[in-house]
Structure formats: C-alpha cells, structure tokens
C-alpha cells in the first residue's frame with residue numbers, strides 16, 4: 576500500500592509559538608485517517624501545510640508523491656480541501672458557487688457539475704439564496720460539496736462537521752465511506768472524539784504540536800480506560816490492597832459492612848485484573864465499557880491513567 580501523505584520532522588513555528596514539533600506522520604492510501612486534538616494542538620496548521628497554504632519552518636512533506644510547494648495546480652486538482660473557516664462570497668448564490676467551482680475543476684466538467692448538484696440536493700442546500708443569507712450549517716455543506724465534487728484522490732477536511740445537525744452528520748459519514756470505497760484517502764480533523772471514532776480507520780492524537788498516540792480506532796479502545804467496581808466477600812482490605820496494587824495502580828479499596836469494595840479506573844486488557852480479583856470471593860463486579868473519551872482526554876492533558 577502506498578502512502579498518500581508522508582511528513583518527516585515537520586516543524587512549524589509562528590514566531591515564538593511552536594505549532595508543530597518535528598512531526599513524523601504517514602497516511603496510507605485508501606484509509607480514513609483522523610487527527611484528534613484539543614484547541615491549539617496544531618491540526619489546522621498541519622492541514623494548511625499539506626495544501627501549501629503555509630510553508631514549513633523545517634522538515635519535509637510529500638502529498639500524493641509530490642512536495643506541496645512544487646505540485647502546483649495539478650496537485651491541487653487531485654486534492655479536495657475543506658478549510659476550518661470556509662469562505663463563501665456573500666453576494667453569490669449557492670448555485671453560482673457550484674458553477675464557479677465547476678469552472679475551475681479538473682476532469683469532465685459536465686459530470687463534475689452534475690455530481691455537485693446531486694450532492695447539494697442530498698444535503699438539502701437551498702441553492703438559490705445568496706450565501707450571506709445561508710445558515711452556518713448550509714455554508715459548511717457548500718464547503719463539503721466543493722471538497723468532494725471533483726472526486727479527489729485525497730480529501731483534507733478540517734473540522735468537517737462543524738455546524739452540521741446530526742442528520743447531516745450522518746450523510747457526511749456516508750459521503751466519507753463512499754469516497755473511501757471509490758479509492759480515495761480521507762484525512763479529517765476533529766476535537767470531537769465520537770466523530771473520528773465513527774468515521775476513521777486510523778487516528779492520531781495531537782497535543783501541543785506532537786503526536787501523543789497513533790493507533791487504529793480499535794487499538795485506542797484496547798488501551799482505553801474502564802471503570803472498575805468490585806465487591807469482595809470473605810476478604811481482608813489490606814490483602815486486597817496489596818494484591819490489586821500488583822495489577823493496577825491507584826485503585827480505591829474500602830470496607831463496607833462485611834465486604835471489601837475495589838473501585839477506580841483501569842487501563843488495558845482485563846485478564847490480569849480479573850485473575851487478581853478471582854483470588855477472593857467476587858460478590859459483584861462491574862467493568863464498564865472502555866471509555867475512549869476519558870482515555871483521550873487523559874492523553875490531551877498529558878496525565879497518565881493508572
């Protein structure tokens with residue numbers, strides 16, 4: 576499988592602000608690749624560098640086998656880019672926007688235009704209103720049409736579902752799947768974890784310009800945290816405390832009536848934990864589904880989950 580995006584030691588400074596810190600990133604062809612990160616993590620900067628809106632301070636970038644600064648119009652035509660702040664011309668209608676984007680599209684323009692109109696209908700965009708009268712969501716939908724309409728090989732989508740209602744978000748997920756099924760690679764950013772979780776095959780977590788985690792969505796689940804709550808009978812708290820400390824740090828052990836309660840957050844596979852608990856009589860056990868949100872929040876903040 577070829578890689579559609581490769582960055583090596585990619586660094587971007589804005590004066591004294593280090594927005595990206597020597598980033599090594601590889602996006603394989605045909606994947607939906609998500610970047611998750613809090614505000615200011617460097618997601619927008621990364622995307623702008625890939626489409627040559629910004630130039631790196633140091634390091635290298637290859638997009639579809641070319642350097643963005645050398646790729647010019649040809650490379651731009653192979654990419655669909657939805658910027659975080661999508662600009663529309665206030666006085667132009669949606670229909671006029673579609674016409675204009677078609678006129679600068681590569682490929683068969685009749686087909687591109689037909690696809691754009693079909694997408695606008697599917698997304699229910701009022702095409703005859705001037706853009707200044709469109710809601711934020713409808714402007715964002717126009718942005719999606721603009722990114723997808725020429726069937727690019729690579730889609731770079733910065734916070735694509737911002738302002739979209741849940742129904743349209745669902746349509747967006749379908750569009751992403753269809754693009755991938757057609758062979759495209761999709762790179763999307765979000766600070767909403769569930770969105771990346773639903774759309775992406777692979778994801779990186781970005782914090783302060785560095786990748787703190789790179790994994791398949793499934794992999795993120797494996798290392799995600801779970802809430803443990805166990806009630807042990809015929810046990811003595813000091814022994815439980817000692818035994819549990821071998822398998823998970825930071826658990827809370829307390830006495831309630833005749834029983835010992837063990838509770839707290841645990842990370843990773845459950846096997847060691849369950850075997851440690853099984854040394855006692857387990858009256859009750861709750862090991863809640865991995866909570867990816869909490870896991871990723873811990874990564875954002877730089878705190879380790881016990």
Ligand SMILES: Nc1ncnc2c1ncn2[C@@H]1O[C@H](COP(=O)(O)OP(=O)(O)OP(=O)(O)O)[C@@H](O)[C@H]1O
Pocket residue numbers: 589592593594612613614615616617618619620621659766
């Ligand atoms: N033009 C600029 N001049 C100075 N600093 C900037 C500029 N653009 C971004 N930054 C800084 O670079 C860092 C990364 O910003 P960036 O917009 O890439 O993050 P982000 O992950 O996209 O955040 P958000 O989710 O808020 O859009 C932040 O500290 C930001 O303040």
